[in-house]
Amino acid sequence: MIWHLIAAVFSGLGAAGIGLVLRTLSGKRLPKWIVPVCAGLGMLGYQVNAEYSWFELKSQQLPASAVVISSQTDSMIWRPWTLAFPMVTEFSAVDRDGMTHNARGQTPVVELIVYHFERHYADVVTPTPYLLNCDNRELVPLDDATGKPALNALRTLREGAKLYTTACQPAHEV
Template sequence: MIWHLIAALFAGLAAAGVGLLLRSLSGKRLPRWIIPVCGGLGILAFQIHHEYSWFHYKQQQLPESAKVVSTEEERMFWRPWTYLFPLTVAFSVVDRDNVVTTQGNEERLVEFILYRFEKEYIDVVKHQAHLMNCTARETLPLMGDERRPRVSELRRVEASDPLFQAVCPTP
């Protein structure tokens, strides 16, 4: 967090320097307020770049076996540019190396862990074990250390769902 603040400060100083250079090159015909305006725009541009590059940066940190299965985008009124380009604020990942497949009653069952990354002032990572019936295309969360299925949260998934395609590849 402190490094982000320092980087934003230096981006603002650099942009203010560009404003000062422009004012000098114009023979001081540009108004003096151009310098702090350029500084503020530099800080704003750095912050926007940082927010939009978060998802790509986090994806690069994941192992090769990780597959992004969903993303969450938001639009915020205090960030009007997000109405044109929505900001990715969360995504879910399945690590295909940690998928356990079993056969039971002529049905293929897959146990996996779904990781959810959320962009907050500090990054939040949550994980939840799940069980998917690849034959019936149903999934449900597993609760606790003993991994009891929570049947009340059973839901069907489509064959085109990225989660289904990641954990139940066609043989």
């Protein structure tokens, strides 16, 4: 967080310097307010760039075996540019190397952890362990304390769900 503040301040100073150079080159015909306006635009430009590049930065930091399975965009009234171009505010990923493939009887079952990333003033990562039945696409979260399936939260994934295809198809098919 502090590094973003420092970067925004230096972006503002750099843009203010550009405004000052433009004012000097124009023989002081540009008004004095051009310098603080350039500073504000520089800081705003840095902030917009940081917000829109968050998803790419975080997904590049994941290991090569990680697969992004979903993302959610959002628009905010206090960020008017997001009304035209919504930005990614959260996404979920699964690490293929962290999956455990088992067979319960004749049923193939995959134990995996879904990592849910949310963009806030400090990024939030929530790991949730799941069991996925590959025959009928049933996904059930595991209780953190006991490690037992929470059957009241059982849900069925659709046929083409990215989580299902990532976990239940062999690596060479994905």
